[in-house]
Amino acid sequence: MTERVVDVAIIGSGSAGLNALAQTRRAGKTFVLINGGEPGTTCARVGCMPSKAMIQVAEDYHRRTHLGKYGIDGHEAMTLDIPEALEHVQDLRDTFVDRVLGSSTDDMPEDLFIQDHARFIEPTLIEAAGQRIRAGAVVIATGSRPVVPAAWTHFGERVITTDDLFELADLPASMAVIGLGTIGLELGQSLSRLGVDITGFDQLHVIAGTQDPEVSQTAIDLLGKEFPIHLGQAAEIHEEGEQLRVTAGAHSVVVDKVLCSIGRAPNVAGLQLENLGVPLDARGLPTFDPNSMQVGDLPVFIAGDVTGDLPLLHEAGDEGRIAGYNAAHGETARFRRKTPLFINFCDPNICAVGLRWNQLDMETTAVGQIRFAPVGRALIMGKNRGVLRVYADKASGRLLGAEMIGPKGEHLAHLLCWCIERNLTVGDLLRLPFYHPVIEEALQAALYDLYAKVDTKNEGGLIELARLPD
Template structure:
C-alpha cells in the first residue's frame, strides 16, 4: 500500500477540522484532510442553520395568533403551505452547505482531500483512500451523530432524528419528541406551531439543560402551554397498528412519528482509537475516547489532538471552532500550548429564548454568591411586544461583586445572553455594569433591574452614586 508523509493529518472536515486546517495553513505546513460520510458541517447540514430556518417560519406563522390584540385578523391574513415551507428550509440548508464546501474542500486537490473513512494504524499513521499517511501530528475531528436506542431501530422511518427531519416533504399529523434538550425543545415547539400535534417527553425534570429551579419552572409553564410535557420518567415505544404508542410515567400518546433527540454519540466507529489506548497504557472511557486536555486538546503525551463534537466537551459551533484552532495550532507547530477557554454560552432558540451564561445555578456556592432576578411581566418593551413572559436570574460573588453567571427564559434572550457573556469574560462587577448606559425603552432594562436587585445583596459597593462615574479632578 502506498505510504506518504505530511506534517498534519486532519480527520473530519466539520467546523473543528476546518479550523484546524486554517491553523495548519497559516503555519505553512503540509497536510491532508480526510472526511468520511457527508461533506459539509453538521451546523450547515442538519444542525444550527436548517433548524433556525424552521424556527423562523414557525415563529412568523405563530405570530398570527397574537395579532388580534393589535386589531389585525391574523387568522384570515395568513395560511401555511407546509410543503413549500419545508422546501424553503431545504433550499436554505443547501445554500449554507454549498457555501461551506465552496470555501473549503471544493478547492482542495485530491492529494490534500480524501473523501473516505480513516483508520489509525498507529497513533500517527493513518489509512484512508487506499493509502497510508505518516503524519507528524494527527487531529481527530470526526464529529458526532444522533443516538437512537437499538430497541427503537426496528420502527424504521417512523423514528426521526435531525438527520432525517430536514429531508421531509410533508409533516406528520402527530409526533412525540423524546428528549427536551436544545434540539428537542426548539424543533418540538416549531413543529407544534407548524400544525403538528406534538407531545414532549424527557426522563429529567429539567428542560433545556436548565439548572436554576425558578427558570426551569417558568420554562415548563410557558412551553407547556403550547404542547404537553411529560417529565421525570423514561419513555417507552411500542407498535400500535401502523402508529407508535409512547408511554412514560403513566402517560401515553399515540403518534405517527417520533423525533428522537436524547443525545449524540461520537463518530469513532472503525477509527481504531485502541492504538491510542495501547500507546498511552490507559483504557478508553465509556464512550470509547482517550483522555485529553481540554485546554490543549492533546491526547495524553501523544502528537494527537481531539477537537469538536467528537469529544463531547461543548457541542456548540463556536466551541468546536475554538477547539479546532487550538488543536491545529499545536499540531502544526509541534507545541503543547494550553489556551484559556471562553466563558460558556448556551442559547436555546425556542420562544421565549432559554439561555445560560458563565456559571450555572448548580455551580455557584450559595454561601458566597448572591442571586438577583427580574420577571419580564412588567418590563415595558416586552409588554409592548406582547412578549412579557419569563424570568432572568443573575449570579455574582457576594464579596467582590464580580458577575459569575446567569440563566433565563425571556424575549430576546439571545441578545441579553451575549451582553452578559461579554461582561463575564471581561471580569466586570455588578456595580460596573450598572454604570453602563441603559436606553429606554429596551429589553436591556430587564437586565438593569435584575442587576439592581443583585447589587442590593452584595457586600461590594461602588464609591459614590451607583449609576454614575465620579468626575475626577482635572482641568475639565
C-alpha cells in the first residue's frame, strides 16, 4: 500500500476539526480531513441547535399559562400539534446542518475530504479508505457519543438518547429523563411543557452541574415545580409489559420511554490510539496539555469533545484553533484559555462563569447576592424567580466568578464573563452605566452587596462616578 504525504491530517470534521482545518489552510499547508461519522457538527445535528429549537417551541407554548393574568381570553383553549412542532424542530435542525456542510465539506474534493473511519498505524501514519497517509502532524477531533449502559440496550427504542430524540415523529405520553445535567434538564423541562409526563432522575444531589449551595437548592426548588425530580440515587430500569419501570431508591415510575442523558464518551473506538506509544487513561485517551493540546511529546494534537474536558462548542472551537495552529506551524505554543462560561437554557437560565464555588477559598472570597423576586423588570415579565451570586477577592475586589438561576441569565453571564476576562473589580463594574428598568439591575444590586464586603474601594467618594482631575 503506497503512502500519501500531507502536512496535516485532521481526524473529525466537527467544530474542533473544522477550526483546525481553518488554521491549516491559513498557514498554506497541505492537508486531508477524515470523518468517520455523520457529517455536520454535533451542535447542529443533535446538540445546541435542535435543543434550542425545541426549547423555544416549549417556552412559547408554556407562555399561554400566564396569559390569563394579563386579561387575554381564550388562552386555555390553545392547542399544540406535536408532530407539526417536531417537524419544525427537524426543519430548523436540517437548516443548521446544511449551513455547516455548505460552508465546509460539501464542495471539498474526495482526495481532501475522506468519509471513512481512520486508524493509527504509527503516531504520524494513518490508514483510512484503503489508503495510508503520512502526515507531518495529526489532529484528533473525533467528538463524542451518548453513553447508554449495556444493560439498557436490550430495551431497544424505548431507551433513547439525544441522537434519537430529534428524529421522533411524535412524543410518548410519559418519559423518564435519567441524567439531569445540561442537556437532560433542558430537554426534560421542554418535553414537560410540550405535554409529556416527565419524571427526572440523577444519582447526584444537584442538577445542571450547579455548585453554589444557594443556587443549587433554588434550581431544584424551581425546576421541581414543573416535573418531579429525584436525586441522590442511581436509577434502574426494568420491563413492565410494553412500558418501562424506572426505580431510584424509594421512587419508582412506569413510563413509555426513557431519555438517557447520563453523559458522553469519546469516539476513540477503532482509532487504535495504543499505536501512539503513549499511556492511555481509563477512557482510552492519551494525556495532553490543555494549553497546547499536544499529546505527550508527539506531533499529535487532540481537540474538542473527544477530550471530555469542556464539551462546549466555543471551547471545541478554541481547542481546534490551538491544535490546528500548532500542527500547521510545527510548534507546541501554549495559549491562555478564556474565562470559563457555562449556560443552561432551561427556564430560568442556570449559568456559571469564572471560578466555581468548589474552587474558591472562602477565607479570602466575598460573596454578593440578589434574589430576583423584587427586581422590577423581572416582576413585569412574570419571571421574577431565582438568585444571582457573585464572587470577588476580598482584598483587591477583583471579580472572580458567579453562579445564578434567573431570567435572561445567558446575558448576565456574558457580561460577567467579559468583566472577569478584563480583570475588573467590583468597583469598576459599579462605575459602568445601568439603565432602568432592566434585568441588569439585578446584577447592580448584587454588586452593591458584594462591594460592601471587599476591602478595596473606589477613589473619589461616590461609588458610581469617577472623579475628574483637578
